[in-house]
Amino acid sequence: MSYFTDSFSAAVDLITALDPELFQIVFNSVSISLIAALIAGVLAIPAGIVMALNRFPGKQLVQHTLNTLMAMPTVLIGLLLYGLFSRLGPLGHLELLYTPTAIIIAEAILIFPIMMNLAIAAVTAADPRLVPTLVSLGAKSASLAFQVAKQTRFIMLAAVITGFGRAIGEVGAAMMLGGNIAGYTRTMTTAIALETSKGEFETGLALGLLLLLIAFLVNFILSWLQREQQ
Amino acid sequence: MTAAYQLNNIKVFHQQQCNLDIPQLTIPSDQCIALLGDNGAGKSTLLNLLAYLDMPNEGQLRLMGQTIKSSLSPAQRRTIGYVNQQPFLLAGSVTDNIALALKLQGIAAAQRPSLIREALQHVNLTHLATQTANTLSGGELKRAAIARAIAHEPQILLLDEPFSHLDQSHIQQFEVIIEQLAAQAGKTVIFSTHDRLQGAALANTTINLIKGKVTKSPILNVFHGQLKDKIFDTGKLHIHTTSQHHQASHIAIDPHEIIISTDVLDSSMRNHFSGRLTAISEETGVIHLTIDCKERFYALISPESLYSLNLSIGNTLCLSFKSTAVSLF
Numbered sequence: 028m029s030y031f032t033d034s035f036s037a038a039v040d041l042i043t044a045l046d047p048e049l050f051q052i053v054f055n056s057v058s059i060s061l062i063a064a065l066i067a068g069v070l071a072i073p074a075g076i077v078m079a080l081n082r083f084p085g086k087q088l089v090q091h092t093l094n095t096l097m098a099m100p101t102v103l104i105g106l107l108l109y110g111l112f113s114r115l116g117p118l119g120h121l122e123l124l125y126t127p128t129a130i131i132i133a134e135a136i137l138i139f140p141i142m143m144n145l146a147i148a149a150v151t152a153a154d155p156r157l158v159p160t161l162v163s164l165g166a167k168s169a170s171l172a173f174q175v176a177k178q179t180r181f182i183m184l185a186a187v188i189t190g191f192g193r194a195i196g197e198v199g200a201a202m203m204l205g206g207n208i209a210g211y212t213r214t215m216t217t218a219i220a221l222e223t224s225k226g227e228f229e230t231g232l233a234l235g236l237l238l239l240l241i242a243f244l245v246n247f248i249l250s251w252l253q254r255e256q257q
Numbered sequence: 258m259t260a261a262y263q264l265n266n267i268k269v270f271h272q273q274q275c276n277l278d279i280p281q282l283t284i285p286s287d288q289c290i291a292l293l294g295d296n297g298a299g300k301s302t303l304l305n306l307l308a309y310l311d312m313p314n315e316g317q318l319r320l321m322g323q324t325i326k327s328s329l330s331p332a333q334r335r336t337i338g339y340v341n342q343q344p345f346l347l348a349g350s351v352t353d354n355i356a357l358a359l360k361l362q363g364i365a366a367a368q369r370p371s372l373i374r375e376a377l378q379h380v381n382l383t384h385l386a387t388q389t390a391n392t393l394s395g396g397e398l399k400r401a402a403i404a405r406a407i408a409h410e411p412q413i414l415l416l417d418e419p420f421s422h423l424d425q426s427h428i429q430q431f432e433v434i435i436e437q438l439a440a441q442a443g444k445t446v447i448f449s450t451h452d453r454l455q456g457a458a459l460a461n462t463t464i465n466l467i468k469g470k471v472t473k474s475p476i477l478n479v480f481h482g483q484l485k486d487k488i489f490d491t492g493k494l495h496i497h498t499t500s501q502h503h504q505a506s507h508i509a510i511d512p513h514e515i516i517i518s519t520d521v522l523d524s525s526m527r528n529h530f531s532g533r534l535t536a537i538s539e540e541t542g543v544i545h546l547t548i549d550c551k552e553r554f555y556a557l558i559s560p561e562s563l564y565s566l567n568l569s570i571g572n573t574l575c576l577s578f579k580s581t582a583v584s585l586f
Contacts, residue, residue, distance in 0.1 A: 156344075157345060159305075161347075162310055163337075164361045164362070166361050170361060
């Protein structure tokens with residue numbers, strides 16, 4: 028029991044002492060996940076709105092594919108991208124392997140179907156009079172999609188934050204594609220895995236507590252956005 | 258004059274059921290037109306087609322003489338203003354809503370403030386211009402939606418059940434607004450209502466819908482029954498007709514064709530019934546009478562006739578109409 032309480036106490040000390048190495052990892056993790064969430068959001072939200080607003084052949088198939096991708100294991104994404112980015116792979120010349128960019132791409136791919144599905148759900152669950160009203164007022168194609176996004180902006184923002192929350196907790200692909208390089212590609216989750224394997228339980232615990240704090244903040248913002256939308 | 262709309266062989270299906278079946282219909286322009294029918298008659302379906310919010314499964318719909326293949330051009334969209342039965346106002350103030358509508362219609366920013374002002378004045382809502390949509394009452398919300406629909410000065414205004422869920426004072430306000438809008442030169446106002454007397458009183462022309470089909474009958478004084486030897490038996494009354502149309506299971510009598518008197522008239526009219534006056538109401542200067550002659554009849558008279566006949570609830574009245582006034586369907 029003292030091992031756990033001592034570690035917990037040491038973890039709190041690390042956080043309160045604003046340990047630079049610890050906060051470098053947090054900064055890396057937050058910035059990588061944030062960029063991934065923004066990139067995925069910019070692509071997934073318009074795609075989700077366009078898909079929800081239009082009928083086209085194969086829509087059901089796209090929906091099933093999205094649902095399948097939502098359940099895709101992160102190590103599989105890591106494995107596929109590893110194959111693409113490794114020196115012998117088709118994109119090896121880009122030298123992306125073991126860079127933050129590789130992790131960003133992997134996380135963006137991981138959260139894209141989640142965000143797109145949330146965007147589709149936001150439009151589908153919106154007031155059924157919204158789209159006919161906008162059409163009757165003269166909205167067409169791009170202006171219609173833009174106005175729908177504007178009217179459901181809190182849910183769309185919630186989709187981005189949900190994606191961010193999913194990305195920051197990701198470990199498999201970040202480990203495979205980032206290589207866990209200190210001060211460069213080391214994220215909170217990969218650091219926790221490493222520190223625990225080294226027996227540095229307190230550092231892992233400190234990062235875990237900070238991850239929990241970020242998760243709490245994400246959920247707090249999500250609740251606030253839901254209230255604002257209502 | 259070009260018709261506002263021309264419908265040819267229009268059919269709308271929903272879940273394999275035909276909700277609207279109109280072989281031929283011309284809706285004139287520059288008039289106030291009422292779409293009359295019960296709930297589920299197809300009024301909203303037809304209005305959605307006229308607003309080009311839905312497309313028919315079959316047939317052709319022409320707007321101002323032009324055939325629309327897929328969707329309206331911005332110029333064609335500007336000719337139509339549409340107000341839903343339960344209008345949806347977007348987030349923001351009443352002014353924000355109208356401003357967005359004008360922006361989407363491609364109206365130049367410099368013109369917008371004056372158009373917003375005029376639209377709000379039309380519906381007496383200037384005092385609520387800055388109020389957010391979700392704080393408006395039902396009547397105010399409908400007026401705001403009308404302001405938003407008329408701000409870009411469309412030639413055609415479509416109103417789906419504008420009087421539903423409104424109290425009597427708001428209904429009167431809306432009747433005045435509709436009359437004023439319809440009185441403007443070059444404007445066509447098409448509104449739906451299940452209140453046939455109100456529709457008949459307010460509109461120049463009525464379009465009657467029963468189960469998705471347009472009927473020539475006024476769908477007032479509609480009775481179910483059987484026709485035999487030109488006499489229609491409702492089960493309670495025998496009504497003389499001129500038709501041998503044995504397939505008909507309904508008849509309708511135009512309330513304008515019913516003559517009201519205090520004594521039985523000696524005339525060529527074949528149908529005479531007496532009954533008790535059960536309701537008197539007024540709608541835009543026309544008096545509506547409800548008379549119970551075993552079947553309930555609706556009749557329209559002028560305020561002068563009401564005065565000269567000295568009518569009050571409970572009076573026994575005679576009503577007469579020609580057999581040619583009876584339409585069968």
